[in-house]
Amino acid sequence: MVSSISSTCSLNLLPKPTSCSLAVADPNSNPRKTQFIKNNLIPQSNLHQNNHNEPDHHSYSSDDGIESDVSDSQPIRKLKPSTQLKRWSRARSIRSGRRFNIPLQITSTESINTTTSDVNFQNDRNSISSSSTSSSIAEKSDSEDEMMEGKSIYMVSDGTGWTAEHSVGAALGQFEHCLVDRNCAVNTHLFSGIDDVERLMEIIKQAAKEGAMVVYTLADPAMAESAKQACDVWGIQSTDILSPITVAIAAHIGVSPSGIPRGAPGHHVPLSDDYFKRIEAIEFTIKQDDGALPQNLHKADIVLTGVSRTGKTPLSMYLAQKGYKVANVPIVMGIELPKTLFQVDQRKVFGLTINPVNLQTIRKTRAKTLGFGDTMTGNYSEMDHVRQELEIAGKIFAQNPTWPVIEVTGKAIEETAAVLLRLYHDRKQKCSMPRISKRY
Amino acid sequence: MVSSISSTCSLNLLPKPTSCSLAVADPNSNPRKTQFIKNNLIPQSNLHQNNHNEPDHHSYSSDDGIESDVSDSQPIRKLKPSTQLKRWSRARSIRSGRRFNIPLQITSTESINTTTSDVNFQNDRNSISSSSTSSSIAEKSDSEDEMMEGKSIYMVSDGTGWTAEHSVGAALGQFEHCLVDRNCAVNTHLFSGIDDVERLMEIIKQAAKEGAMVVYTLADPAMAESAKQACDVWGIQSTDILSPITVAIAAHIGVSPSGIPRGAPGHHVPLSDDYFKRIEAIEFTIKQDDGALPQNLHKADIVLTGVSRTGKTPLSMYLAQKGYKVANVPIVMGIELPKTLFQVDQRKVFGLTINPVNLQTIRKTRAKTLGFGDTMTGNYSEMDHVRQELEIAGKIFAQNPTWPVIEVTGKAIEETAAVLLRLYHDRKQKCSMPRISKRY
Numbered sequence: 001m002v003s004s005i006s007s008t009c010s011l012n013l014l015p016k017p018t019s020c021s022l023a024v025a026d027p028n029s030n031p032r033k034t035q036f037i038k039n040n041l042i043p044q045s046n047l048h049q050n051n052h053n054e055p056d057h058h059s060y061s062s063d064d065g066i067e068s069d070v071s072d073s074q075p076i077r078k079l080k081p082s083t084q085l086k087r088w089s090r091a092r093s094i095r096s097g098r099r100f101n102i103p104l105q106i107t108s109t110e111s112i113n114t115t116t117s118d119v120n121f122q123n124d125r126n127s128i129s130s131s132s133t134s135s136s137i138a139e140k141s142d143s144e145d146e147m148m149e150g151k152s153i154y155m156v157s158d159g160t161g162w163t164a165e166h167s168v169g170a171a172l173g174q175f176e177h178c179l180v181d182r183n184c185a186v187n188t189h190l191f192s193g194i195d196d197v198e199r200l201m202e203i204i205k206q207a208a209k210e211g212a213m214v215v216y217t218l219a220d221p222a223m224a225e226s227a228k229q230a231c232d233v234w235g236i237q238s239t240d241i242l243s244p245i246t247v248a249i250a251a252h253i254g255v256s257p258s259g260i261p262r263g264a265p266g267h268h269v270p271l272s273d274d275y276f277k278r279i280e281a282i283e284f285t286i287k288q289d290d291g292a293l294p295q296n297l298h299k300a301d302i303v304l305t306g307v308s309r310t311g312k313t314p315l316s317m318y319l320a321q322k323g324y325k326v327a328n329v330p331i332v333m334g335i336e337l338p339k340t341l342f343q344v345d346q347r348k349v350f351g352l353t354i355n356p357v358n359l360q361t362i363r364k365t366r367a368k369t370l371g372f373g374d375t376m377t378g379n380y381s382e383m384d385h386v387r388q389e390l391e392i393a394g395k396i397f398a399q400n401p402t403w404p405v406i407e408v409t410g411k412a413i414e415e416t417a418a419v420l421l422r423l424y425h426d427r428k429q430k431c432s433m434p435r436i437s438k439r440y
Numbered sequence: 441m442v443s444s445i446s447s448t449c450s451l452n453l454l455p456k457p458t459s460c461s462l463a464v465a466d467p468n469s470n471p472r473k474t475q476f477i478k479n480n481l482i483p484q485s486n487l488h489q490n491n492h493n494e495p496d497h498h499s500y501s502s503d504d505g506i507e508s509d510v511s512d513s514q515p516i517r518k519l520k521p522s523t524q525l526k527r528w529s530r531a532r533s534i535r536s537g538r539r540f541n542i543p544l545q546i547t548s549t550e551s552i553n554t555t556t557s558d559v560n561f562q563n564d565r566n567s568i569s570s571s572s573t574s575s576s577i578a579e580k581s582d583s584e585d586e587m588m589e590g591k592s593i594y595m596v597s598d599g600t601g602w603t604a605e606h607s608v609g610a611a612l613g614q615f616e617h618c619l620v621d622r623n624c625a626v627n628t629h630l631f632s633g634i635d636d637v638e639r640l641m642e643i644i645k646q647a648a649k650e651g652a653m654v655v656y657t658l659a660d661p662a663m664a665e666s667a668k669q670a671c672d673v674w675g676i677q678s679t680d681i682l683s684p685i686t687v688a689i690a691a692h693i694g695v696s697p698s699g700i701p702r703g704a705p706g707h708h709v710p711l712s713d714d715y716f717k718r719i720e721a722i723e724f725t726i727k728q729d730d731g732a733l734p735q736n737l738h739k740a741d742i743v744l745t746g747v748s749r750t751g752k753t754p755l756s757m758y759l760a761q762k763g764y765k766v767a768n769v770p771i772v773m774g775i776e777l778p779k780t781l782f783q784v785d786q787r788k789v790f791g792l793t794i795n796p797v798n799l800q801t802i803r804k805t806r807a808k809t810l811g812f813g814d815t816m817t818g819n820y821s822e823m824d825h826v827r828q829e830l831e832i833a834g835k836i837f838a839q840n841p842t843w844p845v846i847e848v849t850g851k852a853i854e855e856t857a858a859v860l861l862r863l864y865h866d867r868k869q870k871c872s873m874p875r876i877s878k879r880y
Binding site for chain 1: 590591593599600601602603606607608610611612613614615616617618619620624625626627628629630631632633639642643646653655657659677678679681682684685686688689690691692693694695697698699700702703707708709710711715716718719720722723726729751753754757758760761798801802805806809849850851852853854855857858859861862873874875876877878879880
């Protein structure tokens with residue numbers, strides 16, 4: 001296994017460039033300009049690591065030692081990019097798109113400046129250094145750089161990559177205390193459909209350059225093993241998301257996994273009942289949005305009710321993706337609720353409520369998004385009106401004690417959905433331990 | 441740690457029942473009847489395991505040996521429920537809901553019979569046996585039982601549980617070759633919001649009774665450790681989904697995880713730009729469904745086009761959940777496409793195509809779902825018509841070579857979305873290694 005990896009690592013991947021400038025907002029940019037980082041082959045002899053456990057996280061270190069003879073028991077090696085690489089990485093982060101409040105447009109000067117950037121792996125103490133980092137963006141003030149920089153997580157999959165994305169997203173939820181106030185920042189990069197070892201190695205090499213960690217879901221065990229060993233050899237922290245659970249299930253059910261990634265050529269998903277059920281649920285839910293077609297409420301699995309901006313629509317669509325037919329009925333002051341709401345099976349009706357301050361914030365933002373000025377919104381987002389409407393909703397809920405009322409304040413759509421489905425299945429199953437059961 | 445677990449395991453959880461009869465379709469059923477399994481306390485002295493690696497998977501074995509002194513290096517113990525437990529488990533499976541084509545209604549006779557069921561842990565060679573299993577359902581023919589039985593996977597989370605569900609779903613994709621033709625069957629049971637150790641232990645105990653494996657995402661490290669140790673002690677195969685990736689990220693970014701589960705009381709998700717962006721995307725996409733408001737196509741991030749039943753709507757909604765504003769424009773024979781489709785930024789338009797045989801199957805099923813007879817559907821699902829419409833679409837795609845055309849045959853919505861977003865970000869970023877980047 002080790003020898004096969006050795007040959008993999010010495011693959012000459014040139015001349016393909018392994019990075020890009022993410023010139024998102026400039027459709028006329030010269031593609032040559034976007035390839036500002038030359039890709040350099042790293043001779044295997046340059047890959048030196050040590051076993052020293054340095055207190056400093058992510059510190060690159062090298063001395064005479066192990067090359068490709070990596071065993072499981074070795075501690076994870078920590079990497080620390082050089083100062084220059086850090087600046088390059090910052091410049092790169094600034095250019096990368098989403099979640100920035102600054103405009104994405106890159107001026108032509110910046111583009112030209114970055115074309116001279118060049119990052120090499122070098123066989124020195126720092127292992128990685130950038131031989132030339134002349135991005136003008138990197139010259140910005142430290143405080144701005146501080147805000148923009150971030151650690152990178154590479155997610156690599158031979159399938160869709162959604163499992164890696166989902167798991168990393170969930171894990172990042174554990175660092176919200178640091179992420180929200182921008183004391184730390186993380187950039188994730190999802191590479192999906194990576195089904196050959198060459199591209200896999202290119203990505204891992206790029207991860208090493210960028211000081212990124214690697215998370216992978218590779219159905220093909222040989223690919224997963226290659227990823228693990230390459231990351232070990234290159235001193236990259238890596239996590240295999242798919243194998244542990246696949247191996248456990250294989251042992252549990254006594255069947256070997258196929259090793260075929262989702263979406264592989266010739267790997268067709270059968271047109272199952274579930275496929276049709278899910279599509280039907282999505283189409284039903286769209287048609288029933290915002291109180292439409294109250295005569296169809298009896299056909300819904302779940303009926304949501306609440307005042308405007310309690311998240312009925314996004315929650316409905318989230319549940320629809322899971323195969324539930326959802327109808328939502330808005331509570332609007334002065335407008336009578338449809339009679340059918342009280343005639344359908346009352347166990348499937350759920351009320352949504354929210355803190356008035358939170359609701360006002362959401363409504364104000366909504367009005368702005370729609371381009372309404374304060375005068376145009378009437379009293380929609382005025383606190384008195386908000387409170388009054390919530391009171392009316394509260395009375396309706398009190399009159400219908402069968403409806404569970406879910407507090408959505410500060411809850412993500414997924415969280416409200418989890419609470420609701422727990423109640424829904426609990427009521428259906430009359431179970432002391434609420435559970436959502438599925439058959440595969 | 442071990443001693444704390446010992447005390448946890450000996451918690452007297454009575455008199456709460458730990459299972460339910462899933463009397464889904466009978467709203468008038470007596471709740472007492474649904475609690476057909478008495479919950480018995482398992483004295484810790486009864487928990488005997490051994491280290492023998494038996495070739496037979498899932499074989500329960502016990503002799504004098506380790507009690508709670510379980511180390512990581514030990515091989516996973518395999519469980520095999522007794523024949524009687526198996527029958528009980530089958531009976532239970534028959535009663536559990538989704539994915540069954542048989543009616544869920546349980547006759548009153550069956551309910552009465554099952555009330556006498558009683559499962560005990562016993563300190564005999566088999567470790568688990570059911571002292572009385574008199575369900576009439578369990579007496580059904582072997583072939584029917586065979587179809588209905590299945591291995592159970594318990595998913596336990598102190599948050600929403602969606603990460604566990606997603607990961608298990610992805611891993612089960614590796615066993616499609618066995619699941620699709622019903623050579624094996626798996627039942628998953630999701631327990632979300634489990635934030636105290638008592639309920640956690642109840643569930644793990646129930647998993648042991650049912651011969652289930654346990655998968656968990658527990659943000660609180662103490663809970664995760666309790667789960668691990670309890671599963672070890674009880675001889676249950678277990679997989680921790682969240683900890684490995686959380687620990688890796690913590691080391692990578694140099695920040696400790698909060699240990700607070702998503703959706704914990706007082707743990708509010710801030711109203712971020714992303715929150716509003718996502719909701720706006722969902723609402724936009726609903727309004728733009730099925731060719732509505734072609735004058736708004738320029739506001740969309742992504743425009744989908746293709747003939748009826750190529751999955752435009754579900755794909756649109758899936759992408760909207762990810763924050764993309766999507767419009768979809770159907771290609772219908774005899775109806776001209778809106779001019780705006782050719783006026784908007786052509787790099788955001790994507791064509792969908794499908795194999796005609798597959799399309800016909802989908803259209804026929806669709807017509808049935810809508811309750812249309814063969815005469816009412818006209819030529820909608822006739823092969824000649826299907827082929828003709830696909831040909832027209834093909835010509836339109838050929839005339840617009842900027843539009844990538846995605847073949848959706850046999851692809852799950854998630855897979856088509858992955859292919860599309862890869863292309864979308866590739867075009868935006870002009871990158872040699874297409875990636876989807878996000879900032880947290």
